[in-house]
Amino acid sequence: MTAARRDRRSARGSTRGRALVRWFRRRARPLPWRRHPDPYRTWVAEVLLQQTRVEQAAPYFERFVRRFPSVRALARASEAQVLKVWEGAGYYARARHLRSAARRVAARPGGALPRSIEELEALPGVGPYIARAIASLAFGAPVVALEANGLRVAARWSLERGDVRRSAVRRRLERRLLAELPSRSPGTFNEALMELGETICRPVAPACGRCPVAGRCRAYRELDDPATLPRRRGHAPRPLVRAAVVALEADGRWLVQPRPRRGLLGGLWEFPGGKIAPDERPPAAAARELREETGLAAPSLVPVGVVRHAYSHFAVELHVFRGRLARRVPPRNARARWLTAESFARRPRPRATEKVVALLRATAHRSGGGAPPGSGSRPGRTRASAPAAAALRRRRSPPRGTIA
Numbered sequence: 001m002t003a004a005r006r007d008r009r010s011a012r013g014s015t016r017g018r019a020l021v022r023w024f025r026r027r028a029r030p031l032p033w034r035r036h037p038d039p040y041r042t043w044v045a046e047v048l049l050q051q052t053r054v055e056q057a058a059p060y061f062e063r064f065v066r067r068f069p070s071v072r073a074l075a076r077a078s079e080a081q082v083l084k085v086w087e088g089a090g091y092y093a094r095a096r097h098l099r100s101a102a103r104r105v106a107a108r109p110g111g112a113l114p115r116s117i118e119e120l121e122a123l124p125g126v127g128p129y130i131a132r133a134i135a136s137l138a139f140g141a142p143v144v145a146l147e148a149n150g151l152r153v154a155a156r157w158s159l160e161r162g163d164v165r166r167s168a169v170r171r172r173l174e175r176r177l178l179a180e181l182p183s184r185s186p187g188t189f190n191e192a193l194m195e196l197g198e199t200i201c202r203p204v205a206p207a208c209g210r211c212p213v214a215g216r217c218r219a220y221r222e223l224d225d226p227a228t229l230p231r232r233r234g235h236a237p238r239p240l241v242r243a244a245v246v247a248l249e250a251d252g253r254w255l256v257q258p259r260p261r262r263g264l265l266g267g268l269w270e271f272p273g274g275k276i277a278p279d280e281r282p283p284a285a286a287a288r289e290l291r292e293e294t295g296l297a298a299p300s301l302v303p304v305g306v307v308r309h310a311y312s313h314f315a316v317e318l319h320v321f322r323g324r325l326a327r328r329v330p331p332r333n334a335r336a337r338w339l340t341a342e343s344f345a346r347r348p349r350p351r352a353t354e355k356v357v358a359l360l361r362a363t364a365h366r367s368g369g370g371a372p373p374g375s376g377s378r379p380g381r382t383r384a385s386a387p388a389a390a391a392l393r394r395r396r397s398p399p400r401g402t403i404a
């Protein structure tokens with residue numbers, strides 16, 4: 001093959017690559033990050049899509065770029081503002097890293113995202129995949145960007161039987177795809193590969209009958225069931241963490257506190273509480289956690305219900321208790337605050353805490369006191385009167401709600 005022919009072929013990519021790109025140009029879904037694409041929007045979308053499915057990510061993306069339309073706008077925002085806009089999307093470290101990285105980018109000459117993979121990877125929260133995705137989608141770099149969907153498609157195309165979570169297997173798949181990459185449109189090829197994986201070459205029951213490259217797919221041609229690739233190991237059951245949570249009220253306010261900045265849900269606000277020990281009953285755990293975290297004790301803690309929430313690697317079962325103090329007492333934790341419900345709602349909160357608040361609101365009329373904080377009642381009315389407090393203490397098995 002002459003050098004000129006080789007160059008032309010590399011510019012257009014393989015026959016399969018060209019078919020894939022043609023299909024994508026005709027059938028790409030009108031996703032919000034595909035409108036008015038620019039490096040910043042591509043970056044935000046890729047970060048969101050790392051742990052979130054496309055249909056879930058779309059509204060979060062729109063909300064995020066509406067509130068922070070540029071790197072500079074994001075760099076100017078406080079961490080709490082960014083977390084609040086990210087609220088509900090989960091994996092909050094992504095939002096914190098995005099903001100830190102935006103501050104670094106804004107401080108660069110010109111304030112633009114770097115183009116090289118090395119410089120992109122040096123930004124907080126930008127790993128090898130996101131760096132390659134930004135470099136190819138936003139700047140046309142001739143590199144392969146492989147996430148879970150692309151890996152699955154690539155493994156089926158080439159009948160790869162190795163474990164795609166192993167880096168040697170991933171590198172092998174990348175090398176094979178690199179030979180197919182059209183140097184004229186590497187970003188479109190990468191995006192098309194992901195689109196095929198998300199919409200047609202799905203993990204279970206791939207729609208091979210609608211696949212634009214079925215004729216050039218080894219799994220389709222040689223296997224009874226292409227879905228057997230890539231090989232999967234069975235998932236271990238998610239461990240369950242049991243915890244007690246205390247919604248302590250005084251003067252129409254709740255006592256709440258931010259989580260430590262480092263670690264799961266870092267910087268998000270929640271009620272005091274913590275794990276229930278293996279031999280401990282939930283009421284005892286609630287009283288202990290309240291004492292240990294805040295130095296406070298409530299005259300009585302009334303069980304309100306149980307909230308369940310699943311994270312990627314574990315599930316939580318939150319036993320929720322309501323307590324009241326006659327007046328606000330400064331907690332031992334200097335970062336804790338007595339907040340109205342409205343003020344608490346403006347702080348970034350984990351989804352599980354949202355569920356706890358919903359449960360408290362739903363059961364406010366049954367838990368012997370007035371309305372929950374911030375529900376419109378005057379502060380004095382949320383205190384339990386002496387008869388009501390006595391009734392609370394007498395109640396042996398209060399109604400339990402469950403929010404899952």
Ligand code: SF4
Nearest residue numbers: 201208211217220226
């Ligand atoms: S033919 Fe089937 S298995 Fe192969 S890429 Fe298309 S959808 Fe996936």
